[in-house]
Amino acid sequence: MDKLRNIVDKIKPTFSKGGRFGWLSQSFDAFETFLFVPNTTTKHGAHIRDCIDMKRTISIVIMALVPALLFGVYNTGVQVGLTGWAAWWCGIKEIVPMIVVSYVVGLGIEFAAAQIRGHEVNEGFLATGLLIPMVMPVGTPLWMIALGTAFAVIFGKEVFGGTGMNVFNPALLARAFVFFAYTPMISGEKVWFASDAVSGATALEQLAQTGAMQYSTWDAFLGFIPGCVGETSKLAILLGAVVLLFTGVASWRTMLMVFVGGLSMGYLFEGVGVTAYPAWEHLLVGGFAFGAVFMATDPVTAAQTDVGKYIVGFLTGALAVMIRVVNPAYPEGMMLAILFMNALAPLVDYCVVQRNVSRRMKLARK
Amino acid sequence: MNKNLRYLTGPFSKENPVIVQILGICSALAVTVQLKPAVVMALSVAVVTGFSSLIMSVLRKGVPSRIRIIVQLVVIATMVILVDQFLKAFVYDVSKQLSVYVGLIITNCIVMGRVEAFALANKPWASFLDGVGNGFGYGIILVITAFVRELTGSGTLYGYRIIPESWYEHGYANNGLMLFPPMALIIVGCIIWAHRSWNKELQEK
Numbered sequence: 001m002d003k004l005r006n007i008v009d010k011i012k013p014t015f016s017k018g019g020r021f022g023w024l025s026q027s028f029d030a031f032e033t034f035l036f037v038p039n040t041t042t043k044h045g046a047h048i049r050d051c052i053d054m055k056r057t058i059s060i061v062i063m064a065l066v067p068a069l070l071f072g073v074y075n076t077g078v079q080v081g082l083t084g085w086a087a088w089w090c091g092i093k094e095i096v097p098m099i100v101v102s103y104v105v106g107l108g109i110e111f112a113a114a115q116i117r118g119h120e121v122n123e124g125f126l127a128t129g130l131l132i133p134m135v136m137p138v139g140t141p142l143w144m145i146a147l148g149t150a151f152a153v154i155f156g157k158e159v160f161g162g163t164g165m166n167v168f169n170p171a172l173l174a175r176a177f178v179f180f181a182y183t184p185m186i187s188g189e190k191v192w193f194a195s196d197a198v199s200g201a202t203a204l205e206q207l208a209q210t211g212a213m214q215y216s217t218w219d220a221f222l223g224f225i226p227g228c229v230g231e232t233s234k235l236a237i238l239l240g241a242v243v244l245l246f247t248g249v250a251s252w253r254t255m256l257m258v259f260v261g262g263l264s265m266g267y268l269f270e271g272v273g274v275t276a277y278p279a280w281e282h283l284l285v286g287g288f289a290f291g292a293v294f295m296a297t298d299p300v301t302a303a304q305t306d307v308g309k310y311i312v313g314f315l316t317g318a319l320a321v322m323i324r325v326v327n328p329a330y331p332e333g334m335m336l337a338i339l340f341m342n343a344l345a346p347l348v349d350y351c352v353v354q355r356n357v358s359r360r361m362k363l364a365r366k
Numbered sequence: 367m368n369k370n371l372r373y374l375t376g377p378f379s380k381e382n383p384v385i386v387q388i389l390g391i392c393s394a395l396a397v398t399v400q401l402k403p404a405v406v407m408a409l410s411v412a413v414v415t416g417f418s419s420l421i422m423s424v425l426r427k428g429v430p431s432r433i434r435i436i437v438q439l440v441v442i443a444t445m446v447i448l449v450d451q452f453l454k455a456f457v458y459d460v461s462k463q464l465s466v467y468v469g470l471i472i473t474n475c476i477v478m479g480r481v482e483a484f485a486l487a488n489k490p491w492a493s494f495l496d497g498v499g500n501g502f503g504y505g506i507i508l509v510i511t512a513f514v515r516e517l518t519g520s521g522t523l524y525g526y527r528i529i530p531e532s533w534y535e536h537g538y539a540n541n542g543l544m545l546f547p548p549m550a551l552i553i554v555g556c557i558i559w560a561h562r563s564w565n566k567e568l569q570e571k
Contacts, residue, residue, distance in 0.1 A: 141537055155552060181543035 124163030134230030261317025408505025519544030
C-alpha cells in the first residue's frame with residue numbers, strides 16, 4: 001500500500017496545476033481518491049446529509065447490488081439449461097461485456113465532461129454503471145447498451161449539471177431509452193435467453209395474458225425465472241435491501257411505501273375483479289422488487305421530505321401495478337412509474353414544505 | 367439592397383425563429399418524422415409568411431390599428447387555404463400526411479409575429495424578404511430535425527433507403543424513439559446547444 005502511495009505522490013506534481021499534464025488534473029484526482037480515502041470529506045454534500053463521503057456511500061450501494069448480480073450471472077446459465085460451473089461461465093460470458101460497455105461509455109463521458117468543466121469527477125456513475133446492465137435483459141446487443149448509457153449520462157445527468165442534480169434516475173433513463181427505441185426487445189413480454197435468438201414469455205407476460213404464471217411461487221422468489229439480469233431473485237434483492245437499510249443509505253420510508261402502494265393497488269384490482277391472480281404475485285414478478293429497493297430509493301431523485309417519501313413511495317408502487325394491469329401495451333410498469341414519480345417528487349416536496357410553513361405561520365399568528 | 371439582404375438572411379441563423387425566438391415549436395415536432403413532409407411544410411410556411419407580410423405591408427396605411435388583428439387573420443387564412451388547396455391538387459399524398467398541420471399554419475406564431483412586428487412598420491419589398499427569410503429559417507430547423515429523425519428512425523431519407531438491408535441482418539435496428547415527438551424536442555435542443563456554443567453572444571447570462 002505504501003508503495004502505491006509513493007508512486008501516486010511522486011507523479012502528483014505532473015498532474016497538478018502548472019504541471020506538464022495539468023489539464024488532466026481532474027481525471028488524476030478521480031483516480032487518486034478512488035485508490036485512497038481522501039482526508040477531507042464532503043462538507044456541504046450535494047444531497048447526502050451524512051458524515052461519510054459519497055464514495056463510501058456508492059461503495060455500499062455496489063455491495064448491496066452484488067448478491068443480485070451474482071445470482072443474475074448464475075441464472076443466465078440456468079435459463080439455457082446449464083448447471084454448476086457451466087452456468088456460471090455462460091453467465092460471465094454474457095454479463096461481463098455488458099458491465100464493461102456500460103462503465104467504459106459512461107465513465108468516458110463523465111471524465112470528458114468533468115475535464116471540460118474543470119469539475120471533480122463524481123462517483124455517482126460507479127453505481128449507475130452497474131445498475132444499467134442489471135436492468136437490461138441478457139442478450140441485449142452491446143451497442144444498444146452503449147447508446148442508452150450515453151443518452152442517460154448526457155441528457156439525464158450532464159445537462160442538468162452532473163451527479164446530484166439529475167431529475168431522473170440515470171440507470172432507468174438508459175433503460176427507458178432502449179425500451180422506447182427498441183421496444184420489442186425489452187418491453188417485458190419476451191426476454192432473450194443467452195443462446196441467441198431464442199426468446200420466451202416472461203412471467204409478467206404470462207400473468208397479463210393468461211392470468212397465471214407457469215413458474216412456481218418459490219421459483220419466482222428464488223429467481224429461477226427469465227427476466228432482466230438483476231431483477232429475478234427476490235431473495236438476493238432482499239439481501240441488498242437489508243444492507244441498504246442497515247447502513248441507512250436507502251430510505252426505509254420510500255421502500256416500505258412502494259410495497260404498500262403496490263399491494264393496495266393489487267388488492268384493489270383483485271377485489272374489483274380485474275385480475276384473477278393474487279395481488280402479492282405482483283411483488284414477485286418483473287422488476288417491482290428491484291425497482292423498489294434500488295431505484296425508487298435513489299437519494300437524488302426521490303422525495304427529500306419524510307412525508308414526501310411516504311406519498312411518492314406509495315404512488316410509485318400503486319402506479320406500477322396500475323400500468324401493469326390497465327395498460328395493454330406493456331406488461332411491465334415499474335420503470336415508467338418510478339420515472340414519472342421522479343418528475344413529481346420535487347412538486348410533492350414543495351407542497352409538504354409549504355404546508356408546514358403555513359401551519360407554523362398560523363401558530364405564530366395566534 | 368444590402369440591408370434588404372440582411373432581412374432575408376438574418377433569420378437563417380442569429381434571428382432564427384425556432385432556435386432563437388423559440389416560435390413554431392409545435393409544428394416542428396409534429397411534421398419532422400420524415401424529410402418529405404418537412405420540406406413541403408417548410409416551403410408552405412415560407413410562402414405564407416412571405417405573402418402575408420407583403421400584403422399586410424401594402425395595406426398597412428389603410429388598416430385602422432384597432433381592427434388590424436382581424437384583417438391579418440383574414441389575409442393569413444386566405445394564404446393558408448390557397449397553399450392547402452395547391453398541395454391537395456399537386457402533391458396529394460404529402461398533403462394527406464401533413465393532415466391538419468397545413469391548416470394549422472394559421473396558428474403558427476411565426477406568421478403573425480412577423481406581420482405584427484415587421485410588416486406593419488416596413489415597406490412591402492423588405493417585408494416580403496423578411497417573411498420569406500423567417501419561413502426558410504424555420505424550414506432549416508425542420509429539415510435538420512427531419513433528416514436526423516428519418517435516418518435513425520426509419521433508415522431512409524426522403525423515402526429512399528439509406529441504411530442497407532444487410533445491416534439489419536447483422537443486428538442493427540431502427541431507433542423507434544426517434545419517431546416520437548419527444549425526441550424531436552431533444553434534437554431541437556441539441557441544435558440550440560450547438561448554435562449557442564457557436565454564437566456566444568446569444569448565450570443567456
